[in-house]
Every structure is written in structure tokens, then in C-alpha cells.
Amino acid sequence: MNAAQAHVPAPDGGPVLRAERLGKAFGGVTVLSEVTLDIRPGEIHAIIGENGAGKSTLMRLLSGYLQPSDGELLMDGAPIRFHTPSHAQSVGIALVHQEILLAEALTVAENIFIGREIARFGRLDERAMREAAAAQLAAIGCSVSPRARVGDLSIANRQLVQIAKALLGTHRVVIFDEPTAVLTHEEVDPLLDIIRALKQRGVAILYISHRLDEVERLADRVTVLRDGRMVGTYEAEGLTPQRMASLMVGREFASLYPPKLEPELGEPALEIAHAHVPGFVNDVSLTLRKGEILGLAGMIGAGRTELFEGLLGLRPASFGEVRLHGRPVHFRSPAEAARAGLGYLTEDRKGKGLLLGERLAPNLTLAALDRVHPFARLDLAGEAQQLDRAVRSYDIRLRSRDARAGQLSGGNQQKLLLAKVMLNDPTVLVIDEPTRGIDIANKSQIYAFIQSLVREGRSCIVISSEMQELIGLCDRILVMRSGRINGELSGDAMSESNVALYATSSVARERALEENAHG
Amino acid sequence: MADVAAAPPRAQHNWSIGWGDAGPFLALAALVAIGYLINPDFLSANNIANVVTRSAFIAIIAIGATFVISSGGLDLSVGSMAAFITGVMILFMNTVAPSVGTAAIPLGMAVALVTGIACGLLNGTIVTVGRIEPFIATLGTMGIFRALITYMTDGGTVAIDRSLRDAYRPVYFGDVLGVPIPILVSLAVALVAAYVLYRTRYGRRCVAVGANEDVARYSGISVTRIRITAYVIQGACVAIAAICYVPRLGAATPTTGLLWELQVITAVVIGGTALRGGRGRVWGTVAGAVILEFIANLMVLSDFVSEYLVAAVQGVIIIIAMLIQRMSKR
Amino acid sequence: MLRNALIAAGVTAALLATGPASAAEKKVIAVSIPAADHGWTAGVVYHANAAAKEINKAFPGIEVIVKTSPSASAQVSAIEDMSATRKMDALVILPHSSEELTTPVKTIKEKGTFITVVDRGLNDPHIQDLYVAGDNIAVGFNTAKFLVEKMGGKGNLVVLRGIPTVIDDERIKGFQDGIKGSDLKILDIQYANWNSDEAFKLMQDYLAKYPQIDAVWANDDDMLLGVLEAIKQSGRKDIKFALGGNGMKEIIEKVKAGDAMTPVETPYPPSMIKTAIYLTAAHFAGHAPVRGALKLDAPLITKDNAEEYYFPDSPF
Known part of the structure; x- marks a missing residue:
């Protein structure tokens, strides 16, 4: 199957946003190349791929956080360059971040309007902001009070506030970057309902997720990325999670799990x-x-x-x-x-678990210092051997011995x-x-x-x-x-x-x- | 796998070391060069010996502070503690001198060390067991030590007994093969400290606690014990500094060690230790202490800074030194 | 140090013992001074306590109470508390700062209390009945005149000054006036914050910078201690005089012993508080007018008159 034949015609009219052979390189390293895809009104388009496949780069290109090095973006058929995220926002592209980026000490309304405060004669109009925030929250079926402090909310409600914030103003395209990563199982369904409701209103949705079962339930079309390249765009109908995983990894997956042993249960x-x-x-x-x-x-x-x-x-x-x-x-x-x-x-x-700014060997031995170093003096050579052994036995992929734990995937x-x-x-x-x-x-x-x-x-x-x-x-x-x-x-x-x-x-x-x- | 593509390519430079650790030494070298251009006397053996000797107190205390700060703590009480230890030591030596003669000096040194360790233990216990922010806890003990020295001296001066003065004098003014003793002492302290911080299990744990207390705790490290030990090391270092300090002026006053805590923290930070913990640089700290003293020295040796603006120029130079350090990390 | 604590305890005990009945008949002189936080203020506390003890013993009709305060705001609270809780016939005050104490002292004055101000003047001189102060300009001027005379009108000087304040400025101004017209040249002048350690460092730097220094003046004795140590360490022989000021007992001892490098001293004696307390007591005990201003001179202390300025028990 190749990318060209996988293209499916738009249900009605043209795409809102189209990426044409989009590519991005940092320095000499190409992290994304030749990505062509349509984002259509009233459609949920999922992007899947392994870590490092280029999903976040693509999302950042589409929302103005990065500038493409190759190819172009077309909005309503006309070429467009987003100079900044707020530029993309102003033409109707909203991004819901994966991490929750809210100020916990501030109220819901204050968070929603942060940087876009409503003021009259230089004085903040708290009431107008509260009312607008309440309307915004109601629109996505969220019942928290605009006066509530974000720090007091559950993670799921914070996510909803974040969505309300992203949807403030006009939006034609909404990009969700792994919105369910921070949610528990039972918190996911209400969110998916909100996304479906947005779709019903004719909004174009780009949905990035690791959870393939969600993609199966939600998406109309699925684009698979692997190693910075497009594998293809597929109709979601009939695309099983198993198949998606195989496309992402590039080989067939019999099962994620090792065959169960018949445990000989002991003491x-x-x-x-x-x-x-x-x-x-x-x-x-x-x-x-x-x-x-x-x-x-x-x-x-x-x-x-x-x-x-x-x-x-x-x-x-x-x-x-x-x-x-x-x-x-x-x-x-x-x-x-x-x-x-x-x-x-x-x-x-x-x-x-790990000291992200430290090298790997000190991280490896931190919990077993007395075991690895029998005397107060550190046995650095022994420690290096321990690391070699761990890298081999656990197949830890690293660029260099001097890498820091935070640099690993x-x-x-x-x-x-x-x-x-x-x-x-x-x-x-x-x-x-x-x-x-x-x-x-x-x-x-x-x-x-x-x-x-x-x-x-x-x-x-x-x-x-x-x-x-x-x-x-x-x-x-x-x-x-x-x-x-x-x-x-x-x-x-x-x-x-x-x-x-x-x-x-x-x-x-x-x-x-x-x-x-x-x- | 996806690893190589996952991290942004420039990350490697951010983490690379070598040049980054050289920052304080580059700043020091630049300062020496500038000093020579301003006044060639700056590089005279005498001046260099004087200035480096003077920086020994701050350097020794700052080495202790390197442990406290890299373990995620802070000690504002070091200046007052130095004055307090000095006072205790002098009063003790004066009391025993009539009966034991100059043996009072080594006894006094032992008393100073014990006092310093006890002060460190007090700070460490308040911070860890009492769970009080290090800033506030040591601000409290700073006041306590300062008040105690003021009380001990009646607000005036306690001077060392005349019979001990000359015997003790060489500890600050003496030299071995031309190298002043305080410099040798601070080098010895730095060597031991560098060994402990970089080559022992304790050093590992100390930095781990500062980098991330939770990771340390989940890795089976007793955060309390590590932190208290860091404060005890700090106390011992302050005592060693006090032992070198006493023979210089032979007296303790309520203004002894005033604002040393700020110089100490500045030296540690110029040296490349992260103020938020998790990274300690012993030799950088020593360089930082020397840089501070060189700056003060240059202010006097140069003629173009008005006496009224000295503090401003010092502030600017410290900020520039930090910038050099920061840029050399890129 | 224990001894002073005992005195303080003794004074307190005496106050308790006399009780309110007899206190009502006595004239109460309250003394409000800064707490001892460096040599000079420690001297002030010592002399104030000494005066209180002596007067309480010598004049049964007068009771002197001493209160020290660590800051200007604490001093304001202290005098307000004293005036609120007891009858106060006189207040002898060495103010932490002129600005903050003026209004509170004026309020007390309005209740009819006799006000003696020491050292630092209040912003409104009409408040005080009696003003006792040293002469900071004379401290600098007399030292300068001595150097001009002894050095034959020429030579190279370095100067260490304290903390930027009126006291510091006046001493420096007096000194500069004193060398005017001579060929004495000030090579350098820098702040050393009235601190021995900083003076030690500064003097080392002066010695590194200037190959020929004929005399040093530190405008306070604490700094002079650091200066002398630096000179001793350098082994330099070119420095003929190293002078200070204030009347610290260690320096007076040198003068008494006929030290060659420090043969004279200028007093700015903390005992001025004692003078002020005695004069205030005289107002009640002596039936003689003591209102006015008294400026203590700063004559040169030499070997001959050093004994008069020497208080071996004082911490300063």
C-alpha cells in the first residue's frame, strides 16, 4: 500500500488545511519529510506513530511553533506561513497541548484568559471574563466554576479547562496532542464525546494519540508516520489496532505480550x-x-x-x-x-525514578551504591562495567556513554x-x-x-x-x-x-x- | 530504534561538559589579565600571595557550602558561625593558657572543630528533622550565633592572650617553601572535599539528594542523614576557617564575619555549583572565592573607580563573570 | 561579660527592691541607648551602666534606669513603653537615627520631661534641654595637624574611612581641612566599613599599590587594628605613623606605652554618655542651670594624659 492510493476524497468541499510535501530539518538532521495530508471540516483525522516518528514535529509545524524547511501549508487552497503560534491561532487553528499548562494558583477564568485578558480602560473586567469562561466551559459540557482554583481541580477537569482555553475565539481546526495521556480510563469517554461534538459543528480535528483503541473508536481517517516519513493515510473503517501497530512499527505484530506461562505457583x-x-x-x-x-x-x-x-x-x-x-x-x-x-x-x-540531568552510570547504581562500591570510595571502572552489562541485558539504546538519563526516550x-x-x-x-x-x-x-x-x-x-x-x-x-x-x-x-x-x-x-x- | 531522532540535535551541546566547568577558571584568567593591564603590581608575588591568602577563609567556608548547596540546602549562618567559633575558641584558649601555656593552641583548635561540628549538626537537624526551610532555619541560627558573639564580647572585642599571640601568628602569616599556610590549608581542604564529593558514595548521594529528593528517597538514600552530614561538613569547614582567621587579627568582635555568607554563596555560584542543588564544583568554588578577592583588590589597585562606586563596579564584574561562565557552557 | 550581666541584674534587683512607693518620690532619669553591636556602642553601654550604678548609689533621690535597643524602631517602642508605664523626669537619649526618634521624643518632652540628647542630634534642636556631643570634625582636624607638624609638612598619606554617614564625612572633612596648606598628599582614600578585617585587606592593597607611604590614618580604632597587622606582616619600614580615632582602650594602651608608630590618639569617647547622665543628674540634684549644648573637645591624647581616657574594664 502506498501513500498516493490511500488518499480518500474529501466528503464535501476542499480541506481547511493541507500540508504539501512538508518537511523539517534541524541542523543537518531531517526529522520529518514529504508529509502530505488534508485536514477537512467535520472530520477527525488521527495521526499515529511511535515516539520519534515525527508526530510532534508535524503538530508544531501545523500550529506555528515551527517553520517548515520544505514544502508548504495551504489554508483554503492558498499558501500560508504561520510566523508564530498566535498567528496560527488568529486564523483559527487551536492546539490542545499534551501536558497541562495551567497556572495552578489562578482561577479557571484567569487561566482561560491569561494573556488575552478583557480590560476596560486598562482595568480588568473580571465579570466579563468569568461570564465568557462559563459560556466556554458550558459549550464543552464542563461544569466547573470559573471561580474555582485550577490547583483544586481533578486532572480531567484541568484538561477540560485547557480545552476551553484553546477553543477561546474562532477555530476551524483543533489539534489534540495526546489529550487522553493524562486521563484515567473512565475520564476518556466524556472527552471523546466533546471531540465528536466539535466534529458535528464542522470543525476539522487532528487527533494525535498513543492509544490505538481510542483511535479506532474516534477517527474517520488515520495517517501513520514512521521515522519521520509518511506510511500512508487510511480510512479508519476496518483498521484494527493490531494493523495500526504493524504499520507503525513496520513489521507484523503477532502479540504485544509474551505467551503466558503455566505458572508453577510456589510458596x-x-x-x-x-x-x-x-x-x-x-x-x-x-x-x-x-x-x-x-x-x-x-x-x-x-x-x-x-x-x-x-x-x-x-x-x-x-x-x-x-x-x-x-x-x-x-x-x-x-x-x-x-x-x-x-x-x-x-x-x-x-x-x-531517575536523575534526569545525571549520566547513566550514577543513575544505574544510585539505589545499590553499597553493593556496587563496597568501600566508601567509588569504583568507577566497576560501575562502567555494570552499565555495559545493563545496556546489553536490557537493550538500552543510547547515543553515548556520556548521555544524561533525561536524553533517553x-x-x-x-x-x-x-x-x-x-x-x-x-x-x-x-x-x-x-x-x-x-x-x-x-x-x-x-x-x-x-x-x-x-x-x-x-x-x-x-x-x-x-x-x-x-x-x-x-x-x-x-x-x-x-x-x-x-x-x-x-x-x-x-x-x-x-x-x-x-x-x-x-x-x-x-x-x-x-x-x-x-x- | 527511534532514539536518535527523538531528542533535538542540539541537546548534546547543552549537556556537554569540559568548557562549562572551565567557566570560573576562564573568568579568573581574564581577571588576572585585566588586572595586569591596569596595574602591573597586581601580579607581584607579594600581592598575589596576600590576596590568595585572604581569600582562604571564604574559600574554605565556601567549600563546605558547596556540599550544603549541592545537596539542595542553604546556610546563611556561616558568617555568624565563624564569629561565634572564633569567640569560643579565643575565650577557651585564654582560660586554659595560664595553666597549659602554648598547648592551649591545639586544644583551642580542637574546641573550634567540635564547636563547628555542633553548630552544623544544629543547623542540619533543624532543617531536616524540624522540616524548616533552610533559608529560614539558618537565618534564625545566623541571628543566634551573631547575638552570642556580641554577648560574649560585651559588644566589644575579645583578644587572644598575649602569651599565645606570637606562637599562633604563623598559622596565618607563616609559610612553607614560600606558600602561605592558609593557602596550603585551603588546598588541602579542597583536595579532601573534591575526593569526598566526586569519588565517594557520600558525594554521589549528596548530589542525588540535591538533584531530586524524591529519586534519592526512592533509591533508598536517607535524605535526612545526607543533609545533616552536609551541614556538619559545613560546620567543620567554618571551624577550619576560624582556626586560620584567629591569628590574623587575634580578636573576635561582633562584626567578625559580617556578610561572609553572601560572599560564600556568591563564590559557590560563580564556581558553577547550581544554587538549586544537584551539581557541586569544589575547584570552581575555590576559583570563585579567589575571583571575589581579586575583584576587591583590583578596585583598590586601579585608580579609575571612585571610592563611592566601588560596590557598583564589583557588582557589575560579578555579573560579567557569571555571564562568561554561562556562555562558556553553550 | 558575666560581670556586666551581674550589674544589669543588680540594677534590676535594686529597682524591684525600692518598690513603687519610694520610686514615686525619686526623680527618675531614663537612659535610652543603642544596644552594643560594635566596639563604640559597647563602650556606650558600659559607661551608661557605670553612671547608673554610681549615681544610684551617690544620690538617693535619683534613680537612673538604662534601656538598650537594637534598632531605631525598637528604641521608639522602648521610650514609648517607659513613658507609658512610669513617671519619667528626664530622658537621656542617644538616638539610633535622628529622623525616626524626633517625633517620639517630642511627645515625651510635651509631658514635661527633661530631655538630654547625646551624640546624634534630633531634627528639631528645640526639643532638647541639654545636648552633649563629641566633635567629629576635631577628630579629623587634630589628627591632621599632628601629622603636618611631625612630618614637616610633607609626605604621602593613605586614609581608610568607615561607612558613608555624617560622622564619617565630618571626620574626613576635618582631616582634609587640617592638611590644607601643607604638602601632605592623600594618595588614596577608600571605605573599610569600620571593620578590622576589611581594613586589613585594604591596607595590604595600599601597601601593594604604593611603594612609599609615610603615614596612615584610619578614622576609627577598629580599622586601625587591621592596619597595624597588615603593616607588621609586610615588614615595610617606610610608614612612620599609623593613627586612628575614638579612644579604644587597646590603642590608648599603645599611647601610654609610648608606641612610636601610634604615639597619639583622638578621643570620641563613648564616655560622653556618662557626662550627659551626670549633667542631667546635676539638673535635679544641684539647683544649678544645666540647659544648653556641650561639645566635648577632641584634644590629642598623648602619653601624658592617656590615663584620663583609659578604662581597663570597658569593652572598648
Whole structure:
């Protein structure tokens, strides 16, 4: 299939915005070339591709943050150059950023009008701004008060405020850059409804996302990028996520997940009884068996991360009893846990996992300094060997030994973090959101690593908000809701609908139990 | 994989080191060249020895501050602490001198070190265990130490006993093979500090805590212990500086060490240590301290700055030195 | 230092012991001065406490109370509190700053309190009944005249000045007036903030810069200590005189001992507070008019009269 034949005629009239053989190079490095695509009114056009495929560059070219080095943009058929983002904005191109760029200390209305304040005779007209903000929010079905402080809002509501802000004024094209990346599963649907409503009003939508299932549900057409080039534009009808992934990676993908082992479940590796983490976890007990991959599902805020932060002594918590390989343990710090053989990979690899400005070797050994350097003096040669070994075993791709952790792609950062925790040779590993924000190829590698760790006789708990990941990887799934374990699934019962049911509803538990009893 | 294309190409330059670390030394070299052009006497052995010797106190204290700052802390109390340690040391030596003679000097040095370590421990404990912002906590102890020295001296001067004066004098005014002792002391302190910061587990952890407290904590590092240790190192450095300082004027007064904290922080920052933590440069700090003292020296040696404008010109030169440093990083 | 604390405790105890009944009959002289934060103010505190002790003992009908304040605003609060809580027949005040203290002192004056102002004048001279001050111009002028005479009217000088204030300006002006007409030449003049350390550094730099320096004048004795140390270290023999000013006891000791480099001293003695307290006490005890202004001269202190200016127990 090639790009030319994939083009589909516009449903009515011409495209609002058209990219014609668009390209971009930084210095001598070409990061995007020969991209040709139409953005049509009343249509949702998705852009997919792996990290580094050129999605963000394309989006920045279309919204005036970057100037193309090749090709041109056409608006309503006439060539146009966007000198600045505000220029693009003024002709009706709105961009909803991936990160939430709002001032937390200011109110919703103040954020929406930041830089575009309404003033009368130099005096801010707060009332006019509040009213306009309220109208703007109502238009996208968001009910937060314009007076609310952004810092007090949920992430989902902040995202909506950000969208309201982007949609202020006239807009003919709205570009969404991974708008659901920061949202939990149940927060996604309302957002997709808003996007569909915009489409109904004849707005042209460009939708960039990693979540292929969303793309499948939402998009009319899909453009696939790979390594800075266009693979093609396809009708979404009949395009499965599997097919999309294959197009993105350039080879066929049988499955993201390694085939499940028939685990020979051994002795209990980690037993937690009656865990309480004030404000987060209420009387949770669980058992992880040797050689098992145990999934922990639930919404953000269900208390999954906090349970283990409490276990590691990172926040106040009390436990009825904790046993590691049968021995009672009590950890006051992650160091004690590591010495006992319990490793924890944080969900927040940039904030809590790696020193982004440091080189790789110090990052690798930071949690195992006493192990790698038996004396107070640093053994730099030994450390370099450790890095070589980690790079080989975990397939960490880096440009140079002197690279800083922050320069690695998300997937390689995650592998480095995994290598870092594994330096302490844990027998029980807790991995919190193992693949958040990383691309498909790295995801599948990390799943394979996790499985090989278990094959070596270790045991693993995987905390994830991606239900498919847990279903594909785990032997058993516990679903947490509001600080309690709300259900346990294994075998064929591990389905998205069951996980979602337990994660969101407490009555679901009884019903499921009932069904089990009858079935 | 997608790695190479993912990061913007110029990122590599941003991270490259070498020239960036050379910044303070380039600034120092430029200053020496300018100094020579302004007044050839500037490069006379005597003047250089004087100025570098003078910079020893700030350099030694600033080396300690390099640990505190790179671990993400701040210590505003160092100037007052220096005065306080000086006072304690002199009073102690004067008390024991009649019975032990000049043995009072090494005993006094030990007392100074113990006092410095205790002061550092106090600062560190307030900051970590008390969970008080370092700025506020050390602003508090700054006032406390300053008031204590004022109380000890009755607002006036406590001078070292005459019987000890001459025996102790060489610690500031003496030299070994022509190199003044304070310079040797600060070089020794810098060597040890550089070793600790760059080549030991403690140094690694110290910088990690400053770079990102959460990462350090999740990596099993006791942030409290690392921070307190940094403040203790700072206290010990202040004590070493005080030990070299006492023989210079032989007295402690309420104005001893006044505003040294600002000079110390300036030296550390000129030297390339990040004020927000996570990056420490011991030799840069030493260069920074020498730069500050050279600037003051040049102000006097040159004839074209009005006495009323000296502070303004110093400010401009410090900013230019920082700019040279910043540009050499690109 | 303990001793002073004991005195303070003693004064407090004495005040408590006398009680309100007898206090009502006594004439109360309140003394408000800056807290000791450097040598000279420490001297002021010492002499004020000494005067209080002596007068309380010598004149049963008079009670002197001393209050120190670390800043101008604290001093305002202190005198307001004193006047609000007790009868105050006289206030002897060495103001932190003229601007901030003028109005509060005027308010107290309006209640009929006798006002003695020391050293720094208030903005409105009509407020004071008695003014006692040293002569900063004379400090500079007399030192200059001594140098002109001893050096035969010619030579190279370097000068260290303090912190930009009226006191500093007056001393420098007096000095410049004093060398006018002679061939004494000021090679350099820089600020060293009345601080020994900074004076030490500045003197080192002067010595590096000028191959021939005949005399040094530091306009305060704290700075002179640093200057002397720098000269000693350099081993230079060209400097004939190194003079200071203020009357610090270490320097007076040198003068008494006949030091060659520092043979004279000019007083700006912190004991002026004592003079002022005694004069105020005289107003109540002596039945003689003491209203007016008293400018203490700054005569040269030499070996012969040094004893008069020497207070071995004073911290300054």
C-alpha cells in the first residue's frame, strides 16, 4: 500500500488545511519529510506513530511553533506561513497541548484568559471574563466554576479547562496532542464525546494519540508516520489496532505480550495482611506467590501506589503483618526493603525514578551504591562495567556513554530504571505503571523482561491503569477501589469489562460473586 | 530504534561538559589579565600571595557550602558561625593558657572543630528533622550565633592572650617553601572535599539528594542523614576557617564575619555549583572565592573607580563573570 | 561579660527592691541607648551602666534606669513603653537615627520631661534641654595637624574611612581641612566599613599599590587594628605613623606605652554618655542651670594624659 492510493476524497468541499510535501530539518538532521495530508471540516483525522516518528514535529509545524524547511501549508487552497503560534491561532487553528499548562494558583477564568485578558480602560473586567469562561466551559459540557482554583481541580477537569482555553475565539481546526495521556480510563469517554461534538459543528480535528483503541473508536481517517516519513493515510473503517501497530512499527505484530506461562505457583513470596495507609488504603490483604505475575488494577487514587509506598516506609502506614518469603518484615525505608529483597519501580520515573540531568552510570547504581562500591570510595571502572552489562541485558539504546538519563526516550528510561532496581537483585519486584508513555516496541520488550524475571524464580506485582496490559501479562488480577480490594480475577474472568466493573462499582462485587456462584 | 531522532540535535551541546566547568577558571584568567593591564603590581608575588591568602577563609567556608548547596540546602549562618567559633575558641584558649601555656593552641583548635561540628549538626537537624526551610532555619541560627558573639564580647572585642599571640601568628602569616599556610590549608581542604564529593558514595548521594529528593528517597538514600552530614561538613569547614582567621587579627568582635555568607554563596555560584542543588564544583568554588578577592583588590589597585562606586563596579564584574561562565557552557 | 550581666541584674534587683512607693518620690532619669553591636556602642553601654550604678548609689533621690535597643524602631517602642508605664523626669537619649526618634521624643518632652540628647542630634534642636556631643570634625582636624607638624609638612598619606554617614564625612572633612596648606598628599582614600578585617585587606592593597607611604590614618580604632597587622606582616619600614580615632582602650594602651608608630590618639569617647547622665543628674540634684549644648573637645591624647581616657574594664 502506498501513500498516493490511500488518499480518500474529501466528503464535501476542499480541506481547511493541507500540508504539501512538508518537511523539517534541524541542523543537518531531517526529522520529518514529504508529509502530505488534508485536514477537512467535520472530520477527525488521527495521526499515529511511535515516539520519534515525527508526530510532534508535524503538530508544531501545523500550529506555528515551527517553520517548515520544505514544502508548504495551504489554508483554503492558498499558501500560508504561520510566523508564530498566535498567528496560527488568529486564523483559527487551536492546539490542545499534551501536558497541562495551567497556572495552578489562578482561577479557571484567569487561566482561560491569561494573556488575552478583557480590560476596560486598562482595568480588568473580571465579570466579563468569568461570564465568557462559563459560556466556554458550558459549550464543552464542563461544569466547573470559573471561580474555582485550577490547583483544586481533578486532572480531567484541568484538561477540560485547557480545552476551553484553546477553543477561546474562532477555530476551524483543533489539534489534540495526546489529550487522553493524562486521563484515567473512565475520564476518556466524556472527552471523546466533546471531540465528536466539535466534529458535528464542522470543525476539522487532528487527533494525535498513543492509544490505538481510542483511535479506532474516534477517527474517520488515520495517517501513520514512521521515522519521520509518511506510511500512508487510511480510512479508519476496518483498521484494527493490531494493523495500526504493524504499520507503525513496520513489521507484523503477532502479540504485544509474551505467551503466558503455566505458572508453577510456589510458596507465598509476599504476604500483606490488613494494610492501612491513612487516607488511601483501608484494610488490604494480598498474597503474591513465588513465580507469579500479580496485576493490581484500579483507578488513579484507588490506593495502589500508596499501598506500596506505605510498605516501603515512604508514607505513614500500619500493617497487620507483612511476610517476605515467610519471614515477618517491617520496612522503615526503601533501603531496608531492598536489602530484604523487595524492589519497587515507581510509576513516576521522571520525578522519582531517575536523575534526569545525571549520566547513566550514577543513575544505574544510585539505589545499590553499597553493593556496587563496597568501600566508601567509588569504583568507577566497576560501575562502567555494570552499565555495559545493563545496556546489553536490557537493550538500552543510547547515543553515548556520556548521555544524561533525561536524553533517553521514555522506553529506554524505563529500561534503565528496571536495570537500576534489578541491581539490588530483588526476589520480589513491584512495578508501578511499567509502560506509561512508552512506545509499542519498548512495551513489548518490557513485558518480555518481566516474564523472564518470573521465569528466573522471582515474583512480580504489576500495577497498571492499562487493563489490556494486565490482562495480557498477569496470571491473576486484583482490582482496587477506594482503598480496598474490590475483586479478584483470574483465567477467563480477566476481561476489560470485569476489571472496569470492579474498579468503578462496589455493588459489582456482590453481583460478580453471585454470577460466579451460578456459573 | 527511534532514539536518535527523538531528542533535538542540539541537546548534546547543552549537556556537554569540559568548557562549562572551565567557566570560573576562564573568568579568573581574564581577571588576572585585566588586572595586569591596569596595574602591573597586581601580579607581584607579594600581592598575589596576600590576596590568595585572604581569600582562604571564604574559600574554605565556601567549600563546605558547596556540599550544603549541592545537596539542595542553604546556610546563611556561616558568617555568624565563624564569629561565634572564633569567640569560643579565643575565650577557651585564654582560660586554659595560664595553666597549659602554648598547648592551649591545639586544644583551642580542637574546641573550634567540635564547636563547628555542633553548630552544623544544629543547623542540619533543624532543617531536616524540624522540616524548616533552610533559608529560614539558618537565618534564625545566623541571628543566634551573631547575638552570642556580641554577648560574649560585651559588644566589644575579645583578644587572644598575649602569651599565645606570637606562637599562633604563623598559622596565618607563616609559610612553607614560600606558600602561605592558609593557602596550603585551603588546598588541602579542597583536595579532601573534591575526593569526598566526586569519588565517594557520600558525594554521589549528596548530589542525588540535591538533584531530586524524591529519586534519592526512592533509591533508598536517607535524605535526612545526607543533609545533616552536609551541614556538619559545613560546620567543620567554618571551624577550619576560624582556626586560620584567629591569628590574623587575634580578636573576635561582633562584626567578625559580617556578610561572609553572601560572599560564600556568591563564590559557590560563580564556581558553577547550581544554587538549586544537584551539581557541586569544589575547584570552581575555590576559583570563585579567589575571583571575589581579586575583584576587591583590583578596585583598590586601579585608580579609575571612585571610592563611592566601588560596590557598583564589583557588582557589575560579578555579573560579567557569571555571564562568561554561562556562555562558556553553550 | 558575666560581670556586666551581674550589674544589669543588680540594677534590676535594686529597682524591684525600692518598690513603687519610694520610686514615686525619686526623680527618675531614663537612659535610652543603642544596644552594643560594635566596639563604640559597647563602650556606650558600659559607661551608661557605670553612671547608673554610681549615681544610684551617690544620690538617693535619683534613680537612673538604662534601656538598650537594637534598632531605631525598637528604641521608639522602648521610650514609648517607659513613658507609658512610669513617671519619667528626664530622658537621656542617644538616638539610633535622628529622623525616626524626633517625633517620639517630642511627645515625651510635651509631658514635661527633661530631655538630654547625646551624640546624634534630633531634627528639631528645640526639643532638647541639654545636648552633649563629641566633635567629629576635631577628630579629623587634630589628627591632621599632628601629622603636618611631625612630618614637616610633607609626605604621602593613605586614609581608610568607615561607612558613608555624617560622622564619617565630618571626620574626613576635618582631616582634609587640617592638611590644607601643607604638602601632605592623600594618595588614596577608600571605605573599610569600620571593620578590622576589611581594613586589613585594604591596607595590604595600599601597601601593594604604593611603594612609599609615610603615614596612615584610619578614622576609627577598629580599622586601625587591621592596619597595624597588615603593616607588621609586610615588614615595610617606610610608614612612620599609623593613627586612628575614638579612644579604644587597646590603642590608648599603645599611647601610654609610648608606641612610636601610634604615639597619639583622638578621643570620641563613648564616655560622653556618662557626662550627659551626670549633667542631667546635676539638673535635679544641684539647683544649678544645666540647659544648653556641650561639645566635648577632641584634644590629642598623648602619653601624658592617656590615663584620663583609659578604662581597663570597658569593652572598648
